[in-house]
Amino acid sequence: xxxxxxxxxxxxxxxxxxxxxxxxxxxxxxxxxxxxxxxxxxxxxxxxxxxxxxxxxxxxxxxxxxxxxxxxxxxxxxxxxxxxxxxxxxxxxxxxxxxxxxxxxxxxxxxxxxxxxxxxxxxxxxxxxxxxxxxxxxxxxxxxxxxxxx
Amino acid sequence: xxxxxxxxxxxxxxxxxxxxxxxxxxxxxxxxxxxxxxxxxxxxxxxxxxxxxxxxxxxxxxxxxxxxxxxxxxxxxxxxxxxxxxxxxxxxxxxxxxxxxxxxxxxxxxxxxxxxxxxxxxxxxxxxxxxxxxxxxxxxxxxxxxxxxxxxxxxxxxxxxxxxxxxxxxxxxxxxxxxxxxxxxxxxxxxxxxxxxxxxxxxxxxxxxxxxxxxxxxxxxxxxxxxxxxxxxxxxxxxxxxxxxxxxxxxxxxxxxxxxxxxxxxxxxxxxxxxxxxxxxxxxxxxxxxxxxxxxxxxxxxxxxxxxxxxxxxxxxxxxxxxxxxxxxxxxxxxxxxxxxxxxxxxxxxxxxxxxxxxxxxxxxxxxxxxxxxxxxxxxxxxxxxxxxxxxxxxxxxxxxxxxxxxxxxxxxxxxxxxxxxxxxxxxxxxxxxx
Numbered sequence: 002x003x004x005x006x007x008x009x010x011x012x013x014x015x016x017x018x019x020x021x022x023x024x025x026x027x028x029x030x031x032x033x034x035x036x037x038x039x040x041x042x043x044x045x046x047x048x049x050x051x052x053x054x055x056x057x058x059x060x061x062x063x064x065x066x067x068x069x070x071x072x073x074x075x076x077x078x079x080x081x082x083x084x085x086x087x088x089x090x091x092x093x094x095x096x097x098x099x100x101x102x103x104x105x106x107x108x109x110x111x112x113x114x115x116x117x118x119x120x121x122x123x124x125x126x127x128x129x130x131x132x133x134x135x136x137x138x139x140x141x142x143x144x145x146x147x148x149x150x151x
Numbered sequence: 152x153x154x155x156x157x158x159x160x161x162x163x164x165x166x167x168x169x170x171x172x173x174x175x176x177x178x179x180x181x182x183x184x185x186x187x188x189x190x191x192x193x194x195x196x197x198x199x200x201x202x203x204x205x206x207x208x209x210x211x212x213x214x215x216x217x218x219x220x221x222x223x224x225x226x227x228x229x230x231x232x233x234x235x236x237x238x239x240x241x242x243x244x245x246x247x248x249x250x251x252x253x254x255x256x257x258x259x260x261x262x263x264x265x266x267x268x269x270x271x272x273x274x275x276x277x278x279x280x281x282x283x284x285x286x287x288x289x290x291x292x293x294x295x296x297x298x299x300x301x302x303x304x305x306x307x308x309x310x311x312x313x314x315x316x317x318x319x320x321x322x323x324x325x326x327x328x329x330x331x332x333x334x335x336x337x338x339x340x341x342x343x344x345x346x347x348x349x350x351x352x353x354x355x356x357x358x359x360x361x362x363x364x365x366x367x368x369x370x371x372x373x374x375x376x377x378x379x380x381x382x383x384x385x386x387x388x389x390x391x392x393x394x395x396x397x398x399x400x401x402x403x404x405x406x407x408x409x410x411x412x413x414x415x416x417x418x419x420x421x422x423x424x425x426x427x428x429x430x431x432x433x434x435x436x437x438x439x440x441x442x443x444x445x446x447x448x449x450x451x452x453x454x455x456x457x458x459x460x461x462x463x464x465x466x467x468x469x470x471x472x473x474x475x476x477x478x479x480x481x482x483x484x485x486x487x488x489x490x491x492x493x494x495x496x497x498x499x500x501x502x503x504x505x506x507x508x509x510x511x512x513x514x515x516x517x518x519x520x521x522x523x524x525x526x527x528x529x530x531x532x533x534x535x536x537x538x539x540x541x542x543x544x545x546x547x548x549x550x551x552x553x554x555x556x557x558x559x560x561x562x563x564x565x566x567x568x569x570x571x572x573x574x575x576x577x578x579x580x581x582x583x584x585x586x
Contacts, residue, residue, distance in 0.1 A: 021356040023339060025407065026308035026442075028186055035161055036190040037201035037521030039500065077504055088341045093356060095340060100500045100507070100524050108503040113276065113415040114268040114462060114478025116503050119339075120357040120412035139499065139524045142511040 017126035018059055022073070023095045024106070024118045030097040043135045050099030051132050053125070054087035059094075063127050072128035075105040075121060081130040094125060100138050158556035159188040160243060160539035162309045163441035163549030164288075164316070173559060185310035194521070195540055195560060201521035204564050207532040219566040222533050223573075226492065227580035229514045229531070233490035235466070236261040239479055240496030240518075242443030244570050245544030245556075249445075249452040251574040252494070257465050258581050262488070264479040265449040266442070266496060268461045272474060273410040274439045275450065275460050277419025284426060286402065286436040287550045288315075293322035297394065297401030299335045301422070302359065302408015303440045306343035312440075313344075317404070333394060337362070338408055352391065355382035357413035363421040366392050370428040396432040406440045441549035444539070448547035483509045490514045492577075494570060495535055499524035518570060535570055536562045542569030 030049040033039065039046045053071055063084075065071055071084045073096070080101050089095055096102040098118070105123065110116050157169040171192065172180035178196030181189055194201060206222030207214050217225075230236050238256045241249045242265050256263035267275065291298070298317045305312040313319055318334050325331040336348035337359075345351040354362050358381035365380045369392035375385050395401060403426065409418040422437070429435045441447050450460040457463050459472035462479070475481060479498075482488050483506035490513055499507050500523060510528055517529040526532045538544035539556030547553050567573045 021339075023356070024411075025304065028307050028310060031187040031307070032190040034500075035187050036194045037199065038194075039497070039524065040522035040527065041201045088346075090340055090353065093340050098501060103500070103502060103507070104504045106503040108480055108484035108505040110269075110475060110478065110480055111415060112475030112481075114272045114474045114480060115410055115415060116269060116480055117413075118411040119408060135524060136527075139527045142499075142507055142528060 016063055017074075017124045018062060018092075019122055020059065020092050020094045020125050022075075022102075022119070022121045022123045023093060024098045024102050025095065027097040030099060040135060046099070046135055047132065050097045051082045051101050052085050052097065053082040054085050054089055054095040055125070056089045056091045056093065057086045058091050059125070060084055060086055063125065065127050070128045070130060070132060072126050072130060073102070073105055073123050074126075075107065075123045077105050077107055080104050081128050081132050083132060100135065101133070104138065154557070154559040156557075157559055158539050158546075158554065159184055159191070160444050160537060160544070160546075160556060161188045161191050162444055163446065164309050164312050165444050165546060165548040165554055166311055166315060167554055167556070168315075171559060176561065178560075187310060191537075192540075195537055199520070199563055202563055203519060203521060203526070203532060203534045206534065207526075209530045222531060223576050223580055225531055226516050226533065226577050227584060229490050229516060230255070230259050230261070230492060230577070231581055231584050233514065235488050236490040236492070237479065237482065237488045238263045238492045238494075239498065240265060240494035241449045242266045242446035243495040243538065244445060245538040245542070246445065246448045246452050246546060246553075247544070248494070248538065248569070248571040248574055249449050250456065251571055251578055253453060253456045255492075255574065255578050255581060256463070258578065258585070260465050260468065262462075262464050262466070262477060262479075262482065263453065264462050264477075265446060266501075267446050267450055268474065268478040269480050270407060270442055270446070271410055271439050272461055272478065273416035274405060274419050276416035276474060277423055280416070280420050281423035281427070283423060284430060284436050285438060285550065287552055288317075288438070288548065290436075291402050291438070292316050292320040292325075294324055294400045295322075295402045296325060296331060297333045297335070297398035299337065299401065299403045300344055300348075300440075301337045301403055301405055302339075302410075302412070303404050303406025304338065304342035304344045305404070305440065306347070308406075308442065309440060317402070333398065335391070335394070352383055352387060358382060359409055359412065359418050360414040360421055362388070363418065363425050366395070367421070367425045367428055370396060370425065370432070395429050395435065398433055398435070401429075401433070401435045403435065403437045404440050405437060407442075438550055445544070445546035447549055447551050448545070448553075451547050451551065451553075480506055488513060490516075492516045492518070493525055494518040494574075495520070497523040497525045499528050518573060533573060534564060536567060536573070538570060542571070
């Protein structure tokens with residue numbers, strides 16, 4: 002873990018990094034999806050789908066280590082995920098597909114029917130936030146509807 | 152009892168060489184399946200510990216079990232009482248189920264779409280503009296001496312693709328398998344597939360179009376003035392152009408890296424034109440890495456029923472095709488759909504937030520095997536049956552080869568024998584309402 006003081010310093014500086022987002026399949030996430038355990042084994046689905054695979058240099062810039070939380074933000078919103086070092090080039094992050102990362106994907110399709118699941122520019126910063134469970138994530142949509150209905 | 156040549160109903164590989172041992176209605180041994188396929192077999196074999204066995208209905212925020220008759224009546228009521236209903240999914244269902252789905256969409260004057268519109272939809276648009284020189288996976292295994300994966304990572308998405316069809320198999324004219332082939336991966340990051348390739352070319356994100364254009368110039372005999380294009384040194388691009396034009400028979404597998412990034416169908420259009428140029432020198436084919444095991448079947452069935460491969464609109468009583476307007480993502484984002492039937496698709500997990508927000512607002516029916524984020528937002532949940540395991544199914548593999556999947560287990564309930572039958576029961580109720 003990053004020393005507490007240093008992480009606060011990074012957060013205080015508000016360092017963030019513009020990166021290109023790549024989402025897609027991973028075997029681990031595919032295994033949970035196909036087994037039918039997205040809700041009933043929600044923790045495993047969360048572990049498989051909430052990893053942000055980053056370049057080591059980018060992680061060093063943000064002051065995060067493996068397992069530290071990072072916030073990914075786009076014009077659509079933000080989501081907290083867990084950082085992990087990978088062979089991604091600098092400025093590119095990979096996140097397995099799922100409801101977490103899709104909450105910041107733009108629905109704009111450029112008249113093609115297909116959104117920008119790959120190639121969107123987003124910001125990444127160190128975060129003290131919590132990674133949401135699948136229930137919290139989906140419950141948020143229901144709550145939004147009930148609020149509107151009132 | 153041992154069942155041989157069982158089909159795996161998971162990805163577009165449609166592996167039909169799995170051996171399954173069934174004892175007392177449960178699978179006791181699986182041979183030949185990959186990690187992902189195995190997860191699906193195990194889910195079913197355990198009597199499906201996650202399976203939904205009874206229809207569920209949500210009223211005033213409370214979910215309760217209801218009878219099959221009540222659920223099917225309610226599904227027909229929702230679909231017939233709304234103005235812009237959409238039927239969506241089918242990529243993990245049989246072609247027979249797709250046929251009934253088209254009947255329902257036509258009868259209710261709604262829309263029909265599948266995962267293909269937001270996955271390889273742009274690939275199909277590119278194919279419609281240029282045409283595609285394609286081949287079967289059998290031809291790849293027997294003839295190809297050059298394998299290129301562009302924007303695809305089959306080690307994670309189609310785990311047996313390399314070993315069964317492309318890089319490793321010992322074919323008729325490639326007896327040494329891997330040693331007889333060149334294996335190139337082009338991607339924005341060094342994926343698991345990139346790590347084992349003989350050549351990995353790292354292209355800058357959203358710059359595939361530029362790289363394809365550079366290759367086209369070189370293949371057509373032109374020269375490049377820059378020293379680097381799309382993050383790739385020109386020296387390396389020249390080497391790639393030479394490899395493409397001097398192979399005996401090459402195959403380019405196109406992944407979502409091209410269709411989901413900037414350029415979308417233009418990337419595919421450009422790539423197919425590159426292949427056309429290369430084919431003046433040698434023989435090169437293109438195959439799309441279709442994700443679900445019958446996503447290609449949806450396109451086939453919809454095309455022979457309506458003339459169009461996806462995103463079909465029956466609002467005027469006849470089929471219309473306007474991708475980008477009538478595609479599910481665009482319609483949900485614009486809030487145009489007022490009810491939806493989703494079958495084996497789980498859109499709440501795979502759609503952008505704006506689309507899921509609209510899904511939560513409208514009457515939503517889902518036919519699913521297990522609880523998913525979509526069932527959590529649904530007003531009505533009907534238990535699904537695994538096509539190709541619990542019911543026989545015809546399906547199309549990623550190379551558009553039709554295959555038959557056998558049934559080797561019974562569904563965990565007796566009210567329906569297949570999703571096709573479930574859809575037929577809904578369709579009959581819709582017809583009865585119209586009388």
